[in-house]
Amino acid sequence: MEHKVDQKARYAKTHEWVRIEGEEAVIGISDYAQDKLSDIVFVELPAVGKELKAGAACMVIESVKAAEEVFSPVSGSVVGRNEALEKSPELVNSDPFGQGWLVRVKLAAPAEAASLMDAAAYSSYLASL
Amino acid sequence: METKLHGWHRANGARMVEFSGWDMPVQYETGPREEHLRVREAAGLFDIDHMGRLLISGPQAEEFLQRVQTWDVSRLKPGRAHYSMILNDAGGIIDDIFVYHRTDSWLVVVNASNASKDTLWLKSQAAGLDVSIRDLRDVTCMAALQGPAARQILQALGPDEDLESIGYHHVVERTFGGARVTLCTTGYTGEPGYEILMPARNCEKTWNAILEAGAPRRLIPCGLAARDSLRAEACLPLYGNEIDETTDPLSAGLVRAAVRLEGHDFIGRRALAALALSSLPRVLVGFEMKEPGVPRHGYDIASHGKFIGRVTTGLFSPSTGRYVGMGYVETGFAGVGTAVSIVIRDAHKAARIVERPFYTSPHWR
Numbered sequence: 001m002e003h004k005v006d007q008k009a010r011y012a013k014t015h016e017w018v019r020i021e022g023e024e025a026v027i028g029i030s031d032y033a034q035d036k037l038s039d040i041v042f043v044e045l046p047a048v049g050k051e052l053k054a055g056a057a058c059m060v061i062e063s064v065k066a067a068e069e070v071f072s073p074v075s076g077s078v079v080g081r082n083e084a085l086e087k088s089p090e091l092v093n094s095d096p097f098g099q100g101w102l103v104r105v106k107l108a109a110p111a112e113a114a115s116l117m118d119a120a121a122y123s124s125y126l127a128s129l
Numbered sequence: 130m131e132t133k134l135h136g137w138h139r140a141n142g143a144r145m146v147e148f149s150g151w152d153m154p155v156q157y158e159t160g161p162r163e164e165h166l167r168v169r170e171a172a173g174l175f176d177i178d179h180m181g182r183l184l185i186s187g188p189q190a191e192e193f194l195q196r197v198q199t200w201d202v203s204r205l206k207p208g209r210a211h212y213s214m215i216l217n218d219a220g221g222i223i224d225d226i227f228v229y230h231r232t233d234s235w236l237v238v239v240n241a242s243n244a245s246k247d248t249l250w251l252k253s254q255a256a257g258l259d260v261s262i263r264d265l266r267d268v269t270c271m272a273a274l275q276g277p278a279a280r281q282i283l284q285a286l287g288p289d290e291d292l293e294s295i296g297y298h299h300v301v302e303r304t305f306g307g308a309r310v311t312l313c314t315t316g317y318t319g320e321p322g323y324e325i326l327m328p329a330r331n332c333e334k335t336w337n338a339i340l341e342a343g344a345p346r347r348l349i350p351c352g353l354a355a356r357d358s359l360r361a362e363a364c365l366p367l368y369g370n371e372i373d374e375t376t377d378p379l380s381a382g383l384v385r386a387a388v389r390l391e392g393h394d395f396i397g398r399r400a401l402a403a404l405a406l407s408s409l410p411r412v413l414v415g416f417e418m419k420e421p422g423v424p425r426h427g428y429d430i431a432s433h434g435k436f437i438g439r440v441t442t443g444l445f446s447p448s449t450g451r452y453v454g455m456g457y458v459e460t461g462f463a464g465v466g467t468a469v470s471i472v473i474r475d476a477h478k479a480a481r482i483v484e485r486p487f488y489t490s491p492h493w494r
Contacts (some may be wrong), residue, residue: 038144039161041423041445042423042452044474065155067474086421
């Protein structure tokens with residue numbers, strides 16, 4: 001099955017994406033990740049103000065199968081959460097790069113994102129899996 | 130191990146998972162939630178060929194069954210089926226089973242996870258009796274067609290076969306697409322439907338014929354994930370979760386469903402009768418989350434910070450939109466309405482004991 005890739009995002013090997021928007025960034029999980037998780041039934045978002053560290057577990061997504069940790073692709077403090085996921089966690093399945101976004105952060109180290117894969121590199125990475 | 134439909138699953142987009150040593154479809158491309166809802170609204174077809182099935186026959190077959198299982202089958206007429214259990218001497222549950230009384234024999238369907246254990250146990254208990262125990266797994270294939278449209282689908286496949294007169298919990302023989310099958314009006318979803326034993330030969334042809342006949346009525350193949358969420362909503366126990374050899378039918382609340390305490394003398398009856406006179410330290414309950422969160426098998430249940438029990442099954446219930454679960458709690462906390470908490474990743478999330486089942490199908494006739 002072919003998985004969608006957002007051209008404007010950068011990607012971690014653990015299948016989270018980040019879209020840089022000035023000093024802030026939006027974080028989510030990739031189409032590949034949501035597909036592997038299967039139906040998502042609960043998203044435990046971090047509180048606003050929480051400091052996220054690149055590469056560290058920052059929240060939990062629960063699918064019908066299991067509870068899976070999400071690793072933050074960048075460092076920063078949470079400034080926004082996708083509250084719609086409380087009632088509709090399945091948005092992560094149906095629109096992982098859009099309405100299924102997870103959190104918005106204020107970047108602590110904007111240069112970090114350069115070490116993540118761009119869309120083309122992530123596509124080749126997916127093809128190698 | 131692989132079921133006889135394994136090749137079909139691989140060729141049709143199934144995701145496979147290991148279950149009790151079997152490589153089984155956990156879901157198809159449709160996804161577990163949609164597969165679940167489809168069974169509630171229309172119909173789903175499940176490969177349950179991994180289930181153990183034993184044919185018990187011989188002059189002392191009934192006498193043997195009366196000894197090894199908990200339902201009084203002397204009252205089970207030919208053509209009827211009943212839920213039952215195999216217990217050990219202490220009243221612990223070796224397995225939960227379905228007993229089908231065929232015209233000249235008995236069919237006993239057991240859990241895949243317990244099939245070898247059960248067979249050894251039953252054979253050891255049959256010593257000295259004129260009874261034959263035959264494993265039917267090689268010669269038959271087993272599938273379950275479940276949901277409100279199940280009957281119309283089979284009727285389309287066999288327009289001349291009488292299906293309308295078959296009540297729930299029956300077993301009959303019928304012919305569909307040239308295949309003589311044993312049709313059981315039982316299931317593990319909380320919906321009406323059939324469990325079908327078909328000849329192993331050409332079973333994929335029969336499976337495909339059912340899917341084809343059901344396509345106009347929105348039938349889809351369904352995997353183990355949907356099977357589990359469907360049975361959990363209906364509060365049907367899963368061996369290894371709600372019941373095992375350390376649990377008993379009284380604490381699990383399954384005596385009415387599976388056990389006849391007055392009557393025949395089965396293994397475990399004495400222990401169970403003694404237990405019935407004592408006060409049970411813990412019992413199985415259903416609960417609903419008041420704070421969102423997914424309870425899972427093995428999580429602690431607490432009350433004011435104190436451990437009072439353990440979750441056996443938990444899920445987001447697709448048909449009710451609630452996070453629910455079952456678990457054993459200290460008896461004092463079992464009353465409907467009791468506030469408890471479920472410990473999810475060290476956080477105590479509010480929950481409440483509720484009536485079981487979580488979902489009752491409106492499609493029973």
